Amino acid sequence: MSFVIVRDVIKEYETAHALRGVSLEVEKRQWLNMVGPSGSGKSTLLNIIGGLDSPSSGSVTIDSTGIDRLSEDDMARFRREKIGFIFQQSHLIPYLNAVENVMLAQYFHSMSDEKEAMEALARVGLSHRIYHRPSQLSGGEQQRVCIARALINSPSLLLADEPTGNLDRENTRVMLELLRKLHSEEHFTIILVTHDPFVSKWGQRIITMEDGRIIQDEPVHV
Amino acid sequence: MLLNIIKRSFANQKKAMLLMIASVAVGTAMAASLITISLEISGKVSKELRSFGANILIEPRLEGLADISGQKRYLRQEDIVKSKTIFWRHNILGISPFLDTESEISVSGVKETVRLVGAWYEKGLPLPGEAKEFPAGIKTVSPWWYIEGQWPDQADKVVAGTSLAARLGIKKGDSLMIDGKGFVVSGILETGGNEDNELYMDLGHLQEFKNLSGRVSRVYVSALTTPMDKFAYKDPKTMSRPEYEKWYCTGYVTSIAKQLEEVFYGSRTKPIWQVAETEGKVLERLRLLIYFLCGIALAASALGVSTTMIMSLLRRIDEIGLMKATGADSSKIITIFVSEGFVIGTIGGLLGYALAIAAAQYIGMKVFNSAVEHKALLLPVAIGSALVISIAGTILPIRRALRIKPAVVLKGAG
Incomplete structure (x- = not known):
C-alpha cells in the first residue's frame, strides 16, 4: 500500500476551483516534486496532504490513516508525529534563536532537548549559528534552521512548499544537497512544491499540475 | 521551553506587555482596595453611625x-x-x-x-x-x-x-x-x-x-x-x-x-430599631455599591488586557499559524496564552497589591478619617483578582488564536 494516497480530491473556494479531482499515490521514501504555474493548485494539494487545509471532497490517507476524518487537534497531533514542514518564507519565530526554534517543534511533540536540537543544527551545518536570531541569519541559513526543525521529530513525511523560492542558485544547490543527504540517511518521504526547473530535477519523480489537475506524472531524468 | 517562549515573547513586545500589566495593576488595586475597605466598613461606618444615638x-x-x-x-x-x-x-x-x-x-x-x-x-x-x-x-x-x-x-x-x-x-x-x-x-x-x-x-x-x-x-x-x-x-x-x-x-x-x-x-x-435597622441598610447598600464597583473595575481591566492581547495576537498570527503547522494542538496554544496571562497577572497583582495598600489607606483617611488596618488577606485577594482579570482577558484572544488556519496565514504561491 502506498504511503500517501490522495483520492479524487476536490477543493472549491467561493469563487474558484483550486483542485478538480486530484488522485495521487506516493511510495514510502520517495522524493516527489510538484511543479506547475502559479494558481495550478500545487500548494493547495500540499496543504491538504499536510492537514493544514481540508478538501471539499475526496480522501487523503497517510501511512494508513485517513487524515480527512481527523479532528483539528487529532490532525495537529498526527502532524507533529509524522510530518515535517518547510515553507517558502523561512517561517521562524523571530524572538527565538535558532536552537530554540528547533526546540519548539520538540516541545510541541513531547519534550524539548537542547543537546538533540544542537545536533540537528550541526547536521545542517549551523553549529556556529546556534544562538543567532532569525534576523541575524542569511536566507539560506534560515531555511537550514527550518530543515532542522522539520526533521527534529524524525517525521516519515517531509512537505516543502517552494523551500528555495527566496534563495539564490548557490544557496539553492547547498540546500538541495543537504536535503538529498538527509533523505538518503533518514529515509523519509519528500513531497516538494517548486516552479524552478533546476529544483524539480533533484527528486525521483515529478508531477506537473495545471488548473487544479495533474497533467503529467513522470520519473526524474538526471 | 514554555518559559523561554514566554520570556522571549515578553521581551519582544514590551510595550503591549507593560500596558497589560498596568491594566491589571490598576484593576487589581481598585478591586483590592475596595475589598479591604468593605472588610472594615462595618466597623467604621458603625462607629460613624453611633452619632445617631443609642x-x-x-x-x-x-x-x-x-x-x-x-x-x-x-x-x-x-x-x-x-x-x-x-x-x-x-x-x-x-x-x-x-x-x-x-x-x-x-x-x-x-x-x-x-x-x-x-x-x-x-x-x-x-x-x-x-x-x-x-x-x-x-x-x-x-x-x-x-x-x-x-x-x-x-x-x-x-x-x-x-x-x-x-x-x-x-x-x-x-x-x-x-x-x-x-x-x-x-x-x-x-x-x-x-x-x-x-x-x-x-x-x-x-x-x-x-x-x-x-x-x-x-x-x-x-x-x-x-x-x-x-x-x-x-x-x-x-x-x-x-x-x-x-x-x-x-x-x-x-x-x-x-x-x-x-x-x-x-x-x-x-x-432601638430605627437606629439599628438604618445602620444595617446603610451598610448593606454600601457593601453592594463596593462589590458593584469591584466588578466594574475587574471587568474594565480584563477588557483592557483582552483588547491589548488581541492587538498583540494580530501581530502574532503568523507565529500561531506556524506553531499549529509545527504540531501545536489547542492545549499547547491555550497553555502559551494562559501562561502569559498568568505572568501578567502575577506581576500586575503584586503591583496592584502595593497600589491597593496605598489606595486603601488614602480612602480610609479621606472618608473615615482613620487608617485602614492592613489585612493579611489583601495579598491573596490582589493576586487572585489579578489572575482572574488576566486569565479572563485571555479568553477572547485564545478563541481567536484557535480559529487561525495555518494554511491561510502561511499561504505560499501555488
Whole structure:
C-alpha cells in the first residue's frame, strides 16, 4: 500500500476551483516534486496532504490513516508525529534563536532537548549559528534552521512548499544537497512544491499540475 | 521551553506587555482596595453611625402585680459597670442611665408639674481591675445635646429644656422652686426631642433629693453592632443549640441586648430599631455599591488586557499559524496564552497589591478619617483578582488564536 494516497480530491473556494479531482499515490521514501504555474493548485494539494487545509471532497490517507476524518487537534497531533514542514518564507519565530526554534517543534511533540536540537543544527551545518536570531541569519541559513526543525521529530513525511523560492542558485544547490543527504540517511518521504526547473530535477519523480489537475506524472531524468 | 517562549515573547513586545500589566495593576488595586475597605466598613461606618444615638434601651422588667398596679420599678445603678463584662463588652461605646421623676416647680408664682430627670453628662466609670475608666453619660450616647450654659454639677443646680424655659419664662441664672426647695438654672437644654420639655439635674443629686439612692429608670446603650441579616431576625427561642451559639457570639444588636439583659437585674432590653435597622441598610447598600464597583473595575481591566492581547495576537498570527503547522494542538496554544496571562497577572497583582495598600489607606483617611488596618488577606485577594482579570482577558484572544488556519496565514504561491 502506498504511503500517501490522495483520492479524487476536490477543493472549491467561493469563487474558484483550486483542485478538480486530484488522485495521487506516493511510495514510502520517495522524493516527489510538484511543479506547475502559479494558481495550478500545487500548494493547495500540499496543504491538504499536510492537514493544514481540508478538501471539499475526496480522501487523503497517510501511512494508513485517513487524515480527512481527523479532528483539528487529532490532525495537529498526527502532524507533529509524522510530518515535517518547510515553507517558502523561512517561517521562524523571530524572538527565538535558532536552537530554540528547533526546540519548539520538540516541545510541541513531547519534550524539548537542547543537546538533540544542537545536533540537528550541526547536521545542517549551523553549529556556529546556534544562538543567532532569525534576523541575524542569511536566507539560506534560515531555511537550514527550518530543515532542522522539520526533521527534529524524525517525521516519515517531509512537505516543502517552494523551500528555495527566496534563495539564490548557490544557496539553492547547498540546500538541495543537504536535503538529498538527509533523505538518503533518514529515509523519509519528500513531497516538494517548486516552479524552478533546476529544483524539480533533484527528486525521483515529478508531477506537473495545471488548473487544479495533474497533467503529467513522470520519473526524474538526471 | 514554555518559559523561554514566554520570556522571549515578553521581551519582544514590551510595550503591549507593560500596558497589560498596568491594566491589571490598576484593576487589581481598585478591586483590592475596595475589598479591604468593605472588610472594615462595618466597623467604621458603625462607629460613624453611633452619632445617631443609642441603639439599645434597657428598662425595668414589668411583670405580675407590678405591671398591673403600675408600681414604679427601677434598675440598679451598680449593674451599669457590668455591661463591660459581657462577651461583646468591647463593642459598648457609650452608656447613659436616666432617673425619671415628677416634681412640682414654682417660677414667679406659676406652679407646674414637670418631669425632672437625673442623668450624667460626662462621667468616667471605674472598672474593676482596670486602670482606664469607662466613659459614660449623655455625651457618649447623645452627643448632639446642646446646653447653653453648664450641666448642673451641684445639688442645687438644674438645666431646663428650651420649650419649658420658653413657656415659663426661665433664663439661665434664674431661681426656681422644686418641691419647695430652691434651685438655680445653670443652663438651657436643646435636643429637639421630649427633653426640651423637661428639667435635668445630676443623677446622684436627684437620687439623693428623691431618696432613690442607687436607682435608675432606664439606661441607653450605644453599641457597635453587626448589621442585622435574615438569621439575626430569627427568634432565639426557636434556634437549635449551634444556631443559638452562633447568634449569641455574633454582634447583632439583638444578641448584645440579650447579653445586657443578663447582667442588668430585673431588666428587659429593646433594640432601638430605627437606629439599628438604618445602620444595617446603610451598610448593606454600601457593601453592594463596593462589590458593584469591584466588578466594574475587574471587568474594565480584563477588557483592557483582552483588547491589548488581541492587538498583540494580530501581530502574532503568523507565529500561531506556524506553531499549529509545527504540531501545536489547542492545549499547547491555550497553555502559551494562559501562561502569559498568568505572568501578567502575577506581576500586575503584586503591583496592584502595593497600589491597593496605598489606595486603601488614602480612602480610609479621606472618608473615615482613620487608617485602614492592613489585612493579611489583601495579598491573596490582589493576586487572585489579578489572575482572574488576566486569565479572563485571555479568553477572547485564545478563541481567536484557535480559529487561525495555518494554511491561510502561511499561504505560499501555488
